[in-house]
Amino acid sequence: MPPSPELLLGLDVGSTSARALVVDLEGRVHGKALVRLPSSHPAPGRVEQDPREVWKRVRETIVRSLAEANVAGSDLAAVGIAAQRSSVVLWDPGTGEPLGPMILWSDLRGSERAEELQAQGYLAPAIAAVSKLEAAIDGLEDGRKRMADGRLAWGTLDSFLVHRLSGGELHVTDHSNAWSTCYLDLSTMRDWNEKLIGFQGLSASIFPTLCDTWGPLGRTAPAVLGSEVPIGAIVADQQSGMFAHGALGPGCWKTTWGTSGTLMVSTGTTPALAPGLMPMLLASHGDETRFAVEGMVISAGALLDWLVRDLALFDSVDALTAAAASVSGNGGVVICPALQGLGAPYNDSARQAAIMGLSAASTRAQIARAAFESLAFRLREIIEAAASIETIELPETLPVDGGLAANDLFLQTQADLLARPVVRHTQLEATALGACIAAAMGVGLATLEELEPLTRTGECFEPRIDRAEADDRFGDWRNRLEASAEANPGAA
Template sequence: MASNDPLILSLDEGTTNAKAILVNRAGGVVARSSQPLSVAHPQAGYAEQDPMAIWQAMLAAIEGCLSQTSAPIAAIAISSQRESVLAWERSTGKPLSPLVSWQCRRSSGFCEALISDGHADLIRELSGLAADPMFSGGKMRWILDSLPDGQARAEEGEICLGTVDSWLLWQLTEGAVFATDASNAARTQLMSLGTVNWCPRLLDLFHIPLCALPEIRPSAGCFGETSTFGRLPPGVPVMSMVGDSHAALFGQGGFLPGHVKATLGTGSSLMTPLPQLTPSIPGLATTVAWQTVGTTYALEGNIVHTGAAVGWASRLLGAGEDLDGLTAEAALLPNNGGVYFVPALGGLGAPHWRPDARGLICGLTDASTRAHIMRATLEAIAFQIRDVFEAMQQACSIPLGELWVDGGATRNEWLMQFQADLLQRPVIRSLSPEVSALGAAHLAGFALGWWIDSAALADLDRPRQRYEPRQAISPEIYAQWKHALSRTLLQA
């Protein structure tokens, strides 16, 4: 392949990093760059980020990527963290709020009121989502209530309410385009799954003006063209936008029902395609996986704390720069010593949806060590994934086989083997550190005609490592996890 062949610039804006990669027509990554991001916790239950810091980090990642090649850029693809939302002034593009993170629980009171008033079933029926503060609708309501004349200004069209994808698109086009895609819109509690449009009944319930929201478009297609930013030339089309978990499923090649992937990041998402739109299952979410020539729906289970739980435990235990050493020490233990950690540090997600739940470490004795607590933290990731996997299997008519995994925590080989043993199914680990960015690039390439159908996309090389179950985990170990989980729910 010639060095001047066009490339797709794929942007992946996550919770802790802004990444950019360049992808060629073989689906390979030819350049990559990354910038760290921070999350502020101004008070208990609050999590937020600086929108301009996100944009500046993304610009730096773009610059770092483009400095590695002189090849032309055929298109831009965007994968982004979901549910996080901000407000900005339409006339100036100036942020009016922080980016209220998907982790944030500040809208808990509003969501509790929705549930008390009997609206939870309607929200689930129309949007596929729980009335939980993880999702965007309550965060938008909080933002407008916190701004001077926020509601009135939004109704006058002066305020834009958008998720990260729409914020990045606005910046890239210098305010020329205010849009989102169906997968990101599906995570707001405000979109009708049946129509794939903003739902008037849900907008009324959350009291969100339609004119403050972006236009919903398919996940693959031209969203707009870039302005000039450093090495990024003007006129480059943005050809895909998609939520990061959905992008990971697409990047893994999970196009058919029965395929299930788990992305292990700050939190975790298990997702499997559905043969058609079906009623939402309590404990799980029905969502739009992506929209191309048609709409692909999916069943999803969201776990709030996985990688974040490891980070929290590392700080608690004073691991500092020796986290790898501590996790290795934990893996060498013969067992967990009876120690269990339920990382409900900001509530529990699927399949429980208990925002009032709080974390619990139990089973400590005078023989317990730092390694036991870290071992319990790693095991909690696998236990939570099994909880969601089993809920999915009960909801699906098609057997779920092997589990495809990606994300930072999958680098822990002990955890991958423990997961395979716990599920008694093969765990297939992607060896690409940029699966979400690749999935967004594949969508953009599909829109460009680089790959004409799912068969062509499925044929792309995907380096993977397979973990077969070696031994069954004792039922007592999982039963003790369930017992610890019940104690967490009882104290909530």
């Protein structure tokens, strides 16, 4: 069959992996590829990646996905880019060469600076770029001089990738990614906050140009894809998942499970606040801006990897899952999954992880079960915070996606302890799919409603315990975490 003229390439470049997905407008997957992205941890709380290596591996996913689809770049109607948010990349605008390591969103070197900025009245979470950009520039031998001389550019990962995809022609980012940096001017939603930039002694010239989330944003360089392919969308990774679920309307929601777990709830064209959750800009197009709230379980897949790789309790996550399935309960074992602080609604970067309730009778299987349960309980805390928004009503069923969502026991545990049905997207690579959907909208191929075949959900997991039991187990877990924090104030 000849290749369709309406094939879309979606890129999803996250914290631990890069994906490329080639789909058509009916949702058929023609090709896909995944490669892992290595990180380094040069000091406690610091997380870095080599931008050159990231770009090399992104190129690899593109080549492999097109080869699997048996198409060339000239067969693509558009490309969409989704990437991890609030990362910090510095590069030479003349050569495109990175000037240092990429600082990931999960890096906590900006914790003290975040507190200083907050004291001045600025919105500045420790994980946001606003808390780390100064340190990144000052970490270069001649960072400030480069900035003054016009030899420095910065951007989040999406901005760096688009710069490379376009052969150096584009230095842009969309409003959803800009929001996550906390440099966006909240009074206009369309400009950088010049007051904040000046307060930090930075130059606005190093910032990318702001653009819509979807639209005719530019073209790839022939040297990259062999053809000038329209770039139809640039979108932050979690927001991209909302496109995959068709969840842009108020009250629509989804959870993405990967290295972290993130619940996002659309509030439509009106921003809203919820205790402990982060207001987000979901997407922008023309004069319209859509908003959301978000809460993050910072260590989700990372918690399971830690039990497997670092504590060496299991040979693999599959072995951990099998162990968890072999027992009916946790035997009194409780886990606080705060490997890099405790996310929403606490947002406590100093909180430490803990495995509690261990005894001589405790088993590895019970620890595995407690790990799954801890992630479900953390998500329940975030859902309770989101439910306080008076202007929206949360649906009964929770859609999920992401690599960890392939785990049936993990999703069944959520359904049980959330006391609500959990439904899995048919395409686990939903972030890459969302980039495809947004790109199709960006080049005018279809509207979100016309792309409904791409937003299908699949298997549904129904609760197998009653709500009263779920409530009791949740209350016990939370009480024990609170007691642990009180008994160990240095770790709280």
